[in-house]
Amino acid sequence: MTVRERSRDAFRLELAQAAVNVLAARGFEQVTVEDLAQHLGISRATFFRYFGSKDDVVVAVIQNPGLAYAAALREAPYDRDTSAWVLLRAAFEPAVTQSERDPARLRARLRMISGLPGLRARIAEKRLHQVADVSNALAERIGDEDVARTLTVAAYAAVDLAWEKWASAEEGSFRAVLDRTFRDLGKA
Numbered sequence: 001m002t003v004r005e006r007s008r009d010a011f012r013l014e015l016a017q018a019a020v021n022v023l024a025a026r027g028f029e030q031v032t033v034e035d036l037a038q039h040l041g042i043s044r045a046t047f048f049r050y051f052g053s054k055d056d057v058v059v060a061v062i063q064n065p066g067l068a069y070a071a072a073l074r075e076a077p078y079d080r081d082t083s084a085w086v087l088l089r090a091a092f093e094p095a096v097t098q099s100e101r102d103p104a105r106l107r108a109r110l111r112m113i114s115g116l117p118g119l120r121a122r123i124a125e126k127r128l129h130q131v132a133d134v135s136n137a138l139a140e141r142i143g144d145e146d147v148a149r150t151l152t153v154a155a156y157a158a159v160d161l162a163w164e165k166w167a168s169a170e171e172g173s174f175r176a177v178l179d180r181t182f183r184d185l186g187k188a
Contacts, residue, residue, distance in 0.1 A: 009065070012060060013060060013061070013064060013065075013188055015040055015042070015050055015051075015142040016038070016050075016057045016058075016061045017061055018040055019036045019040060019051075019054075019057045021105060021108075021109075022035070022039050023035060023057070024108040024109045024111070027112075028058075028090065028115075028116055028119070031054070033047055033053075033054060035046075036128060043104055055118075055119055058070055058113065058119055058123070060131075061121060062086070062113075062123050062126075062127075063108070063126055065096075066094065066098075067095055067098065068094060069091040069092060069094060069133070069138075070091065070093075070130075070133035070134045072092070072094055073090055073091035073134060073138060074137050075139070076090035078141055081168050082141075084142055084147070084148070085155075085182050085185045085186040086182075087138060087142075087185070088151060088152065088182070089155075089178065089179070090136055091138075091155075092178060096174055096175045099173070099174035099175070100175070103173075106124070107166070109114055110163055110164070110166075110167035111168075112165050114164060125134070126186050127156070130155055131153060134152050134154040134155075135153075136148070136158075137151045138151065138152055139148050155185075156186065158185060159178065159181075161181065162174070162177045162178045162181045165177055166178075
């Protein structure tokens with residue numbers, strides 16, 4: 001990837017994060033593309049150069065390449081006694097770190113997303129590659145592709161439930177909610 005492409009991707013992510021904050025604060029349905037462009041200080045044409053729709057803005061933030069789950073799993077300490085659930089919990093540490101930066105803003109984003117079934121479906125669709133990457137990383141560790149795929153899909157469902165539980169509260173850490181969720185999975 002060239003410097004120019006990295007700069008474009010970084011600018012796109014910066015725009016997306018600012019736009020999602022506006023959408024979460026004002027309401028997704030109440031904000032037009034024109035409103036977003038004006039708030040971001042860009043033209044409508046520039047907005048469409050980076051995003052095809054408001055949905056694309058949210059997906060860009062959720063698919064943030066800085067949230068490298070497969071890499072986090074690969075870097076997690078591992079020996080034969082390490083359970084797959086412990087490895088999968090380690091994979092989601094980048095999301096935990098993100099949640100600690102600005103929990104109020106992230107909660108607002110998650111609440112907005114939870115109220116938009118079409119957007120949730122779009123995010124789930126875009127996440128398929130990410131799930132495959134994490135599944136492959138887990139398979140490298142445990143040696144069974146089918147089990148890795150099943151556990152990874154279950155782990156993503158558990159993370160989604162943890163996000164919902166955390167976002168519905170006004171206080172508390174996502175780390176605590178996620179740790180509890182994976183502890184419970186490990187007991188099952």
